Amino acid sequence: WHSALASGAALSILVGMLVPVIMPGLIDMLMEMADQVFRELAKNAETEYSPELQDSFRSMMIASFAASFYGMAVGSLFMARSWQSRLYNPGGWREEFHQLRLSPQVVLGFVVLALLAPYIGVNEALVLLVFAVPIVICGLALVHGVIGKKKLGGQWLFGFYFLAVMLFPTILVLVSMLSILDSVIDFRRRIRGAEQA
Numbered sequence: 001w002h003s004a005l006a007s008g009a010a011l012s013i014l015v016g017m018l019v020p021v022i023m024p025g026l027i028d029m030l031m032e033m034a035d036q037v038f039r040e041l042a043k044n045a046e047t048e049y050s051p052e053l054q055d056s057f058r059s060m061m062i063a064s065f066a067a068s069f070y071g072m073a074v075g076s077l078f079m080a081r082s083w084q085s086r087l088y089n090p091g092g093w094r095e096e097f098h099q100l101r102l103s104p105q106v107v108l109g110f111v112v113l114a115l116l117a118p119y120i121g122v123n124e125a126l127v128l129l130v131f132a133v134p135i136v137i138c139g140l141a142l143v144h145g146v147i148g149k150k151k152l153g154g155q156w157l158f159g160f161y162f163l164a165v166m167l168f169p170t171i172l173v174l175v176s177m178l179s180i181l182d183s184v185i186d187f188r189r190r191i192r193g194a195e196q197a
C-alpha cells in the first residue's frame with residue numbers, strides 16, 4: 001500500500017501539471033464560467049476581482065481535478081480489494097484496512113516535496129491537495145482500526161462520521177494530524193500490546 005499510495009500521489013501531481021497542456025480548452029471553459037460568477041459576486045460585494053484571485057482559483061481548480069481523480073482511483077482500488085477479499089479471503093480486507101498507515105519515509109517525502117514545490121515550479125495547491133488524499137485515508141483507517149481493536153461497535157463509527165460531516169473540515173484536519181503521528185508512533189500496535197499485556 002505504501003508503494004501504491006506514493007506512486008499514485010506522484011502520478012496525480014504529474015497529471016495535474018499536464019492538465020493545462022492536455023486539456024487547455026476544458027480549463028479555459030471552466031475558467032470563463034467561474035469568471036462570470038466571481039465578477040458578479042465581486043460586483044455585488046463592491047470589491048475588485050483581481051488577476052491574482054483568478055490565478056489562485058485556476059491553480060486550485062487544477063489541483064482539485066488531480067486530487068479528486070486520485071481519490072477516485074484509490075477508492076476503486078479499495079473496492080476491488082474488498083471484492084477480492086470476499087471471494088478468496090473473507091474478513092481479510094477489513095483487517096488490511098485497519099492496519100493501513102503511511103511509513104515515516106513516505107510522510108517525510110511528502111513534507112519535503114511540499115516545502116520544495118514553490119522553488120521547483122510546482123503548484124503548491126496541487127501538492128497539498130494530492131498529499132491530503134493518502135493522509136486522510138490513512139487517518140480514517142486509523143479510526144476504524146482503533147475502534148475495531150477496542151471492539152467499540154458500529155455506533156462509534158456512525159458517531160465519528162456524523163461529527164466529520166457536522167464539523168467539516170475540522171475533524172478531517174485532526175484525523176490528518178493523527179495520521180501523520182501514527183506513521184511514527186503506530187497507535188494500533190500499542191493498543192494491541194496493551195491488550196496482550
